[in-house]
Amino acid sequence: MQALVIAAHGSHLNPDASDPTYAHADTVRETGAFDEVREAFWKEEPHFREVIRTLESDEVFVVPLFISEGYFTEQVIPRELRLEEWDPEKWDSDGTDASQATLEATDVGKTIHYCGPVGTHDAMTDVIVQRAESVTEDPNVGEGVGLAVVGHGTERNENSAKAVEYHTERIREQDRFDEVEALFMDEEPEVDDVTEFFESEDVVVVPLFIADGYHTQEDIPEDMGLTEDYRLGWNVPADVDGHRIWYAGAVGTEDLMADVILERAADAGADLGDAIERVRAATAAGTGDEPRSEPEPGAGAGD
């Protein structure tokens, strides 16, 4: 038997913080690829500390629903899961290329494949692009349009900026959008001045955050000048300094995130059958368009 644990932050104050975690877990459940699927949290329950014991499977794939390698993925989660042999060196990463490490959880004697965070997986690039498609309702969005990928910045962790820059560069190489820029909340180039970095009239802004919350629903919209007061809401697109800003909200709420979770588990050796293809087909931005990035999905699979 194999199990998947999606490890997320959660919140003591905001009931919506766990919504994307539950939604992506359900998408994975519906593929039937794992015998068991569990959500686990730092601030909700089941806690990281107690999730593994709720599983009957001997082999467990743990995928952190976090944006970057750093404090939570390198210290908190492995410690709370009781991965005593853990050492960040096992990921052998320079900040964006952790794949997985195989360890034992000492309270239960199970094999744990501890995966890198979803935010640094290559498949995340596709999710950012799909987020742009969703917010513009244009499956071919790109030509004549600028794309800003927004991150927290280095306040707590330099890898957080690396992840943003990594995907920005990959999207740039696709040559799909006229301009692609990485912007940050607490360092240069700052998201406050978003319009200064783009020539294009239309700019799609995708925050590289897991869940919507204070930063994506209050800070960033106000800082960019989409609205005077977040409580009043904002238009999509919103006119700012002669540009049309298509603000997407947290990328982590995009359905295709479930694909990244599966890719992480597959990279770590999970036996998934055709689950990845089925999830891609089912979560393609409801446009009837073919999934972009990979060969044909199973015919008729999906919704």
Added chain:
Amino acid sequence: MSESTSDLEALLAAADDGVAFDGLRLEHEGDGYALETPDIERTGLDEGALRDALETVPAYVSNWQYWQREIRGDGTARRAFLRRCERAPLADDESADHQPVADDVALSVPERYDALANGIDREWGQLCITVRFVDVENPDGERVYDLWHVDDAGNDLADLEVYDDPRDARALATEDEDGRYRPLKTAPTLRSGWAFTGLSGQELVDAVEFFYPATVANWHRELHGELDVDHWLETAERQTGIYDVIDELPREAVDWMAEACCVDSQCLRRREWQYEEGDDLEVDGGDGAFPCREPCSLVVAAARKWTVLESEEERTYELELTTSELNQLTDLIDAVAEGRTDEVREADVYDGANRYRARYLRAKRFDEDGNLEATERDGE
């Protein structure tokens, strides 16, 4: 009919290796089969005679089928929990070294079969679980499980919102009756008015897991004497980042914290962790069915605040209050601590926690900066 025939065939196949389960014993000896239940004992049976004999004990046969072929999961928390639901012996066929400590008297197969016709109710926190036969007229051993709030036990199903997907439990557990977020799943604030009906055993355990995560696993560990308790100091010392400071919380403050957060009125888990091994907290850990094996994330987060507050020095203040006003401060703190501010009636000015009384006290005793008027007394 064909199903019970296949039950019988499966049991006969298993008999060659010996069966010892829930009061049913079957063995293949040199001269034939031996069959034993609490009521009958037969030996030297050939296959035909064994078939005939088994047909006289259909409850034992279908009970074996349900647990050994359908539920399975020997030694798992899931199986033990489902057996608890119908008051079955928890050690069933295992000759465990450590005999599980059941929380009540176990029922035999015939007793359970009688009771399952009407349904057997068990509580788990604020959940009520009913296990019953699918087919009451001709019980074939197949059970289903209903799940609802203990407060709805007397209510008609027609008055409840009915669900059948365990995942719906997540939304039901998110907010209390007043729409406030419940960050602590085991807080005694689960809203009522819903029911899950006709769940399979696995679905029931999944739903319980969504309502009260990890409680089944920890209960099962405790049952086998394997609960791995992490006491306050171990948990506090493990923390890093912004919670690194909590191991500085004074010893006596940990008692106050447990009294504030971990008693039955605030959390249904039974606190098993202490200050450290050999140094128990004064507060009672509660009577919950499932144990709490270490301070939860809410306690850790609150402890950070208390650690900062407790690092302040005590000072002596002078402030003018009448005796009744001093008593009113007690009433106010009490009302907030007991969560009863909503219950104080609008015009009940006899209650110190009444809003008008509080507003009056503020008007009288606060200075222009909105603070209680008090003067710090110089150190002597």
